[in-house]
Amino acid sequence: MFGLPSSMAGDKDAAKKLEDGLKAALAAHKDGTPQEQAKAVKDYFASLSPEQQAALAATDPSFVGNLDGVPVNVRFAANRISIQKEFDAENAYFKGLAPNDPAYQRTKDRVETLRSFLNPRIKKFIDPKTNRPVEVEVPRQFLVFDAKFGSTADPKASPFADGRVAEVVGDLENAKNVAFRVPGITNRLDNFNSFSDGGFDLTKGKDGIEQPDTAVVSWLGYDTPEIGDSVDPAKAVVGGNQLNAFRQGISVNLQQDAKTSIFAHSYGTLVTSKALQSGLTNIDNVTFMGSPGLGPNIHSVADFHMPNTKFFAMRAPGDPVEYTQGHGDDPADFKDIIRLGTTGAHGHSEYYKPGNESLTNMQRILFGGDHKALTFTHTTLDEEQLGAAEVRELVKFLHERVDPEVVNRMGADLDPIVQGLLNGRSSMKDVALPIHSVLNKYNMLDRVKPQELFGEVSKLAGNLAYKKVYAAAKDKGAPDFVAKIAANSAAAATRGAVGGVTWPVVKLLEFDRLQNNTRQLIGGLWSGGKKMWADGQEITAEVQKDGGRILSDGSQFAGTLFKDGGNIALDAGDTFIHPGHVIDNAGDALKSMDHIKSEFNAKTSDAAHAFLNATNTTIAKGGDMLHTGLSTGNKALHKGKDVLDSALNFAGF
Structure with a gap:
C-alpha cells in the first residue's frame, strides 16, 4: 500500500537486530535536540534496504510509526498496522456493549473512526499526462498514531484514552508548501475526522483539486482539554513543548526550502504560543483563529521576538471564545498583527468551511505565499456582534475577582459534572445541586457578590440598550442629540427593568451566601x-x-x-x-x-x-x-x- 516490499516482514529475528541498531543510534544522541535525534534515525534508515525498513515497521509498528526521522512512507505503513490492531481490539469490545451502556455511543464513534482510517479516500488531482481532472482511491496517511496516549476524557462514556493522531494530506517529503494544523479543546481520536476534514479542504484549490506542491499535517499530538480544564493553561504548556519537538523532528523529512505555516484554532492558539515561546522559530507563517488569548505575557507579535515570521489573526463575528479573552489578550486586537477577513464564517467553528473568506485566506498564505490577494478586516466588537464588548467586560469583571488558581481547580471539579450533561447521563435538573456545591466549595458568592454581579449585569445591559437604540435612531435619520436622548432613556429603563427582574434572584443568592457562610463558620x-x-x-x-x-x-x-x-x-x-x-x-x-x-x-x-x-x-x-x-x-x-x-x-x- 505504501510502496514497501513484504518479503522480510515476518522475519522477527532479522528485525530484532535492526531494531537494536536503531535504538543504539538513538542512544548515541540521547542528549541531542529533537532534530539531531531525528537526523540520526533518518541516517540509520538510509542505510537499510526497503525490505529491512518494512521488517522494522512490521515488527514494532508503534515504535517506528511514531518516531521522527523515519521515512514517512514507513511511518504510514507502521501506523496502518497499529490502526488495524487497535480496530480489531476495540471493535471486539464494542460488540460486547449493550445499546443502553453509557460507553456505547462514544465507543461506536471511535470504532467507526478507526474503520474510516483503514478505508481509502478519494483524491482529485490533475493528471499531468492528460491535463484533466482525475479521481482515484488512495490510502489515508498517518504520521502519528497512539490510541493509548493522553487522559480519558470521560471514563463512563468511554474506557479508552483520548489518543493522539497526525494525518498527512499530500506528498510531505517533496512539498514546497507545508502546513501544520493545531486543534483546540475536546478533540480526540473518536472525533478526529471532524478535525482532519479541515486539512483536506485546506489543500484543495478550485474545483476541489488538491494542490500538487502542498502538504498539510492535521496534528492532534497533545492531550487536549475538555470543557472544565480548558481554563487551565497546563496542557497548553505541555502541548507547546510537544508541538515544538514534533516540528523540529519532522524537519529532517521536509525539503530544505519548504515554506511552513501553522494554522491554530481556539485553545490550539495557546498551545502554539507556548511552542513559539519554547524555541519553535523555523516557521514562516502563523495564523491564530478563534483564540482565547496567547498567555498573560503576550500582548503583541513583538513579544515573540520572531521578526522573520508573518503573523495573522482571524476573528469571525459571533465567536464567543475570542470575545472572552480567557487566556490573555485577543491577538485580533494586536496592533502589529495582520488581521484577515472571515466573510461567510460565523461563530467559533466555521473558519474552515468551504467558500468562506477565512479558508480562502488560509489557502492564499499556504499556496506559495500569495499575500497580495489577502483580504483584511478591522471590525470592532460592536460591529461584529452587539453584546460582544459587554461579554468581554463581564469576563474581565469576573477575572478581577477570582484568582486563576481557583478557576483552574474549580474547572477540574466541574468537568465530571459537565461531562455527564454532555454525554446524556444527566439533565440540567441533575447537575444543578452538584454545580451549586462546587461553587459553594470555592466561596464564589463571596468572591463575586450577587449584588455586585447583578449590578455589573445591569450596567452592561444598559450599555447594550444604549447602543441598540442609538443605532436604530440614526438608521431612521434622527439627529444625533435626539438619538442620544432616546438611547439614554432606553439605557435607564433597561437598568431599572433588569434591577427589578433580578432583585428576587439577588435575594435568593444572598440568602444562600448567608446560609453557606454560617455553615462554614460553625x-x-x-x-x-x-x-x-x-x-x-x-x-x-x-x-x-x-x-x-x-x-x-x-x-x-x-x-x-x-x-x-x-x-x-x-x-x-x-x-x-x-x-x-x-x-x-x-x-x-x-x-x-x-x-x-x-x-x-x-x-x-x-x-x-x-x-x-x-x-x-x-x-x-x-x-x-x-x-x-x-x-x-x-x-x-x-x-x-x-x-x-x-x-x-x-x-x-
Missing part, C-alpha cells in the same frame, strides 16, 4: 475546637503517663535505698560486735553504696527523661493548640465578617 469553629480538645487530651494523657513513670522510679529508688541502707547498718552493727569481720563488712557496705549510687543515677535519668518528654509534649501540643486557636480565631473573624456582610446584604443594607 464548621470551622467545631473543627478547630475538636482539634484543640484532642491536643489537650493528648497532653493530659502524656503527663499522666510520664508522671506515673516518675513516681514509679521514685518508689523503686526508695526501695533500693531502704534495702541497701539497711544492709549497711547491719554490716556496721556486725563490725561492732565482731571486729574481725571489719574487712568483709566494709566490702559489703561499699557494694551496697555503689548499688545505691547506680540506682540513683539510673532512676534520676529515667525520671528526667520522663519529665522532659512530658514537657516537650506539653510545649508541642500546647503550641499546636495555640496555633489551632489562633488559626480558628482568624478564620472565624474572616468568616464572621462574611456572615455579617451577607446578612446585611440580605437585609437590604
